[in-house]
Amino acid sequence: MAVRRRTATARKIVGKKAVKNRIYQYEYYTLPLNLYLPKSMIEKWGTEFIIERDEEKGRIVIYSAKSTEK
Numbered sequence: 326m327a328v329r330r331r332t333a334t335a336r337k338i339v340g341k342k343a344v345k346n347r348i349y350q351y352e353y354y355t356l357p358l359n360l361y362l363p364k365s366m367i368e369k370w371g372t373e374f375i376i377e378r379d380e381e382k383g384r385i386v387i388y389s390a391k392s393t394e395k
Contacts, residue, residue, distance in 0.1 A: 327381040332390065333357050335372040360387065 335354045342349045354362040370389035377386040
């Protein structure tokens, strides 16, 4: 059994950066294992995802929990 499967919830992270007396604010979404998700993916599929890790092939696959529902 080389494939591990688990569910995960994406977290929203808000960051700030100061450049030449101006403060810029940005946001991004992340899953465990330091996997970053585009904002468009969160808007389309929500925050619940399924992560499959295939250790033999060295592959990580991310599925939306909504896309697997029937």
